[in-house]
Amino acid sequence: MSTVPRGASPLPPLTAGPYRRRLTVVAFVATIGGLLFGYDTGVINGALRPMTEELGLTPITEGVVTSSLLFGAAVGAVVGGRLADGWGRKRTILLLAFAFLAGTLTCVAAPGFEVMVAGRIVLGIAVGAASTVVPVYLAELAPFxxxxxLSGRNELMIVIGAFAAFVVNAVIGNLLGHLDGVWRIMLAVCAIPAVFLFVGMLRMPESPRWLMARGRDAEALEIMRTIRPDGRAEAELAEIARVAAEESAERTTGWRAVLANPWLRRILLIGIGIAVFQQLTGINTIIYYGQTVLVEAGFDEHAALIANVVPGAIGVVGGFIAIVNMERIDRRTTFILGYALTTVCHVLIGIASVAFPVGNPARPYVILVLVVAFVGSMQTFLNVATWVILSEIFPLHMRGLGIGISVFCMWIANALLGLFFPTIVDGIGITGSFLMLAAFNLLALGFVHRWLPETRGRTLEALEQDVTTGAIYTVPRRGRR
Known part of the structure; x- marks a missing residue:
């Protein structure tokens, strides 16, 4: 498979140089947004039970508190993508840092249910916008x-953020659990990375591709020279300009342009499918309700809070492995392996909950091992890959719109699962719940095998041309040769 657009000259190769250090710093600062994403979604796992006691929440209002962030994230995904297209990637991330801080302080100070939900919605908008803007920002800065x-590091930071939330919950919950308002301390920790994100992004560059799209070529070249080896910056920007000139008549981000082109409609539906199926693996049921699942499995509350750290740690290990494999294994292969493994894990959890009934001393540990296997499979093969491919498949002129809509659908699926999962577990138990998730994963496996195009080892401009013309669907599915 070609690594450059048709009709283009090969780009100068990457060489060693200080630009690599600069890219590392940029990626680290930007992905603090991913860290905040992970912490804010994971902290509710341990904070919900003491919060419920202090605020007098009912099962229904517990679900509302949990899912309000997720519905806010769905809005943020669409708003963030559009804002980043119009206002710039860097300035949008700066705004999100402020929103993270404001939402955190609102939740920490919440006197009751209503203010808590308002703060969670603000956090959700920030989380959803970060989930669209940061991967695009990294993908546009990175050499192909x-x-x-590089762009997969955002998902790694998300799982690190969730793991950090589990550790903070376990430490604070066991050391300070006797204090009133201990959940407020758990939530307040999020303010620290929010401040670091704002201060750090002040010194980070804007996306050169976004600048080029706005006619600010000189600024784009100045920035590109700091993140590419000598001679490469000029060649890449020339290629970006060439593709933009060829497709200038189609440069619109509106719905009509997408719906009028069958290939753009198809890539949008693929993006939506990839995003929604990622949530239907059930990974966030473990992040939000991991303590509840482990209590249902047979652990007591304090033991479940500690045991919950294990899946978080495995998630981080899986994230590191995923980053290493991103440039070694084709995207399609990664997705197929991931959905096959998660399907097997869900089936085994369902079987184990029957084979080891309540009261069996082995039950909690067997289910914990299988949950860890599921989280490891998910984080190694699916989480990082999902965000990477969403940042790759959409042409520049619809990138913000495409990833925004896809992630909007992702967060709606996430919110609905988060809202109803406790009721589902209560109604059909662990067995029925995880067998249901296994069915969703089997559908996802068929979807990626049939529809997912290969993107590894290709420039964004090459992908853009092939998506717009439909050529991407005619290339061999095995990817690079």
């Missing part, structure tokens, strides 16, 4: 040879 591993 290392785009997967």
């Amino acid at each position: 040879e290392i785009r997967g591993s």
